[in-house]
Amino acid sequence: MPSDPSPLGAIGAYAVHLPRHGLATTAFGDAGRPGRQARTVAAPDEDAVTLAVAAALPLADEIAGAASLLLATSQPPYLDKGSAATVHAALELPATVAAADLVGLRAGASALALALRGGGAVVAADLRTAAPGVPDELAHGDAAVAFVPARAGRPVVASVLAHVAATEELMERWRAPGEAHPTVWDERFSAGVLGAAASAAAVAALERAGIERPDHVVVACANPRAAAAARKALGGDGEDAALERLTGTSGAAHLGLLLADALDRAGAGETILALSAADGADAFVVRADVPAGAGRRGPSAREQAQALAYVTYDRFLRWRGLLEISGAKRPDPAPPAAPPALRTRDWKFGLVAARCSACGAVTTPPGRACAACGAIDAHEPVSLRDKPARVVSFTVDHLTPTPAPPLILAIVDVEGGGRRSVQVTDAPAAGIRVGDVLLPSFRRLSSTDGIHNYFWKARPEAA
Amino acid sequence: MASRGLSDRVAIVGMGCTPFRDHWDRSADDLIVDAVQECLASVPAIARADVDAYWVGTQGSGMSGMTLSKPLRMTGKPVTRVENFCATGSEAFxxxxxxxxxxxxxxxxxxxxxxxxxxxxxxxxxxxxxxxGTDVEWTAPGAFSLLAPAYADRYGVGEEQLRETLTHIAWKNHRNGALNARAQFRKEVPRAAISGAMKIAGPLGVMDCSGVADGAAAALIVRAEDAHLYTDRPVYLKGMGFVSGAGEGTAAEGYDFTTFPEVVASAQEAYRQAGVTDPRSEIALAEVHDCFTPTELVLMEDLGFSARGEGWRDVLDGAFDRDGAVAVNPDGGLKSFGHPIGATGLRMLFECFTQLRGEAGERQLPEVRLAVAQNLGGQPGACVAFMAIVGTEEPA
Structure with missing residues (x-):
């Protein structure tokens, strides 16, 4: 284990989050099983922010000690307003941690290079949608991954030995704000340009790291022809492509996803060439400093990819807003107002309730008075964010329109105290039962008048 | 400090109630004018100018006392607008x-x-x-549907028995409403149509839900000692309770969704004031807040008409049918009379008033001396609850 961290930065821990759902076919009818290519699918209450929060949650304490938090995505839920600030709030980070967005398909690679060099944390989260009917519609997926920098006195999980960037102005794929999916230039033309940039960057990075042949090669590129050519040229073993056949390429999150998966496989001392090809290329040479998977928090990418619940194509289209189905006529949910959301930010974003200093009961939402004994202004904050909760009662609401029916609402009692009304998300087809254990999950409840309403839903433990 | 109540201190001397309907051709203004006019017409000794002050309850069909004074173009009188969820009309009273x-x-x-x-x-x-934006938006059927499985779990009632019980409540209330010209739905509904209706929330189908309707109602109230100046058949307030919940049922652990603690407290207060010790034998009829069928089931126990866990059996035995131990919702209830929120609380009193005066025609119950009007608003675990007991016995 090196005592002198690389000046290019070192990874202290990482975590991956894949959505619960997948899509295995673009034929209408059955959901089917993964064949040659499948993809991960975020539910309609997930976006880059919620996926980022899910990936970063196991690392929240470490991120709180980092210099900054960069959110890399091609799908920021807001322009102007930073999406990283919402992730920052959900993780209950100190205000002194700078949180900023990096946008675009290359953002994941850039954020990794910038953050690790400066002792910052990175979370890359993306949702990708191809135009319905294009041949590689299943080849793009949704994922999130988080890396925290190594800290003094703590084990180094992986060291960055080299990073070489090569920038190319190229109309390979592009998307104007508001468009549902990108437009792609002739794949063969782009593959040649990206392939050349990637090869040059890879060769230079390996040379800089003093490594002739890396133990692992992962290539992240939305252009499948370019990715396949680079893997072949660099002697990759195809493990990255195997994972990709279950997830699709996940935009700005993809390099991180493949790097995390490589760290799950690389023994201590083994080297990884991690190559991203977007707007040119970024080549990283990374050395694993601990045994395979030892730096990961939570389940691996592969474990999650193998546990996906596959949805039908019509459901996927509905979730992406590409197919609208009307329900009962009900008013749109009211958007949150800015001052109340700021006043209650610890509750809204951090799920911090109030524990009564007089009787010990937990009150939600927190207020001046205890719901159990009525004591006023006698309480301390208590976080419910990481606590499981048991279903006391629930209902299936057929009246409120939702893109992801059925809408399940439940009353849950939180382990250690507290009761919440929650929307249940990611429920299995069989539904839920009284007594089931649910975990908090940060989701987008609704979007009205261009305001996204984020709050904590609950999801089944096993999901 | 004590709640002394108004037992035998006030009397209702006249009432009005519009039909509850899809009143496509009438505004809130039209409806309230209709109710006020009918109410005044019922007491020839009182002209509009004789009424010293007014209260108007509406949940969302108007703001301020002008909801009443403006449609009547009434000048120089105090009008107070009140709102208390579905108990709004009761609160005006x-x-x-x-x-x-x-x-x-x-x-x-x-x-x-x-x-x-x-x-x-x-x-x-x-x-x-x-x-x-952090409050879960419970629809009314969603929130009240929590009662049904919780009740069944706690008392070991099977799914079929529960369904039969809920179906009986809806069937009974439609059967009662079929005799009421003012009700929104005026025909009996076969049990199969109720149990097989499209699902709205949890086990509740559309036929477990009350009717959404337009309507208005009004009551003239005087001091008990003055009642005979205006009518030979006054109806006296014998007891009245009201509780505004703390919402602890959804904010902290403990509540199990098989009762409304707010209803129990308001009922106990009303019974105490009225001197009622055995509600099932002393109360002839009860207008209760059957917003959804499981609500009426739970209320039978909360009001003391059934022992805990026995309400479902009593319902199936017909104990709350028109000829049962307590006639519950003989006018059809929210289920078939309809539920224009601000008017409902007064509509409940309208049926009590009509039955106590022996004016209910085909629906008339024998020997009615004490009647209950019970109303609630909100949702299980977080509600407001009202109860009034009215009767014909002259104050001592």
Whole structure:
């Protein structure tokens, strides 16, 4: 284990989050099983922010000690307003941690290079949608991954030995704000340009790291022809492509996803060439400093990819807003107002309730008075964010329109105290039962008048 | 400090109630004028100018006392607008009672109105103040549907027995409403149509839900000692309770969704004031808040008509049918009479008033001396609850 961290930065821990759902076919009818290519699918209450929060949650304490938090995505839920600030709030980070967005398909690679060099944390989260009917519609997926920098006195999980960037102005794929999916230039033309940039960057990075042949090669590129050519040229073993056949390429999150998966496989001392090809290329040479998977928090990418619940194509289209189905006529949910959301930010974003200093009961939402004994202004904050909760009662609401029916609402009692009304998300087809254990999950409840309403839903433990 | 109540201190001497309907051709203004006119017409000795003060309850069909004074083009009178969820009409009545009992006024009128059918939304909607967006938006059927499985679990009632019980409640209330010209739905509904109806929330189908309707109602209230100046058949307030919940049922652990603690507390207060110790034998009829069928089931126990865990059996045995131990919702209830929110509380009193005076025609129950009007608003675990007991016995 090196005592002198690389000046290019070192990874202290990482975590991956894949959505619960997948899509295995673009034929209408059955959901089917993964064949040659499948993809991960975020539910309609997930976006880059919620996926980022899910990936970063196991690392929240470490991120709180980092210099900054960069959110890399091609799908920021807001322009102007930073999406990283919402992730920052959900993780209950100190205000002194700078949180900023990096946008675009290359953002994941850039954020990794910038953050690790400066002792910052990175979370890359993306949702990708191809135009319905294009041949590689299943080849793009949704994922999130988080890396925290190594800290003094703590084990180094992986060291960055080299990073070489090569920038190319190229109309390979592009998307104007508001468009549902990108437009792609002739794949063969782009593959040649990206392939050349990637090869040059890879060769230079390996040379800089003093490594002739890396133990692992992962290539992240939305252009499948370019990715396949680079893997072949660099002697990759195809493990990255195997994972990709279950997830699709996940935009700005993809390099991180493949790097995390490589760290799950690389023994201590083994080297990884991690190559991203977007707007040119970024080549990283990374050395694993601990045994395979030892730096990961939570389940691996592969474990999650193998546990996906596959949805039908019509459901996927509905979730992406590409197919609208009307329900009962009900008013749109009211958007949150800015001052109340700021006043209650610890509750809204951090799920911090109030524990009564007089009787010990937990009150939600927190207020001046205890719901159990009525004591006023006698309480301390208590976080419910990481606590499981048991279903006391629930209902299936057929009246409120939702893109992801059925809408399940439940009353849950939180382990250690507290009761919440929650929307249940990611429920299995069989539904839920009284007594089931649910975990908090940060989701987008609704979007009205261009305001996204984020709050904590609950999801089944096993999901 | 004590709650002394108004037992035998005030009397209802006249009432009005519009039919509850899809009143496409009538506004809230029209409906409230209809209810006030009918109410005044029922007491020839009182002209509009004789009424000293007014209360108007509406959940969302108007703002301020001008909801009443403007449609009547009435000048120079105090009008108070009140709102208390689905108990809004009851709240108008309650405050009007306090006003005459205090001696501040001699004759007051409580009114309630709701115009729901000008919105094209399904079910009820509400407008809330700007918020942080963290409250789960329970629809009414969603929130009340929690009662059914919780009750069944606690008392070991099977799924089929529960369904039969809920079906019986809806069937009974439609059967009662079929005899009521003012009811929104005036025909019996076969049990199979109730149990097989399209699901709305949890085990509740559309036929487990009350009717969304337009309507208005009104009551003239005076001090008990003055009642015979205006009518030979006054109806006296014997007891009245009201509780505004702390919402602890959804904010902290403990509540199990098989009862309304707020209803129990308000009922105990009303029974105490009225000297009722055995509700099932002393109360002839009860108008209760059957917003959804499981609500009526739970209320039978909360009001003391059934022992805990026995309500479902009593329902199936017909104990709350029109010829049962307690006639529950003989006018059809929210289920078939309809539920224009601000008017409902006064509509309940209208049936009590009509039955106590022997004016219910085909629906008339024998020997009615004490009647209950029970209303609630909100949702299980977080509600407001009202109860009034009215009777014909002259104050001592």
């Amino acid at each position: 309650r405050n009007a009672c306090f006003a005459v009992a205090s001696g501040a006024y001699d004759v007051v009128m409580a009114t309630g109105v709701e115009k729901l059918k000008d919105s094209s939304f399904s079910g009820l909607t509400a407008t809330w103040p700007p918020s942080d």
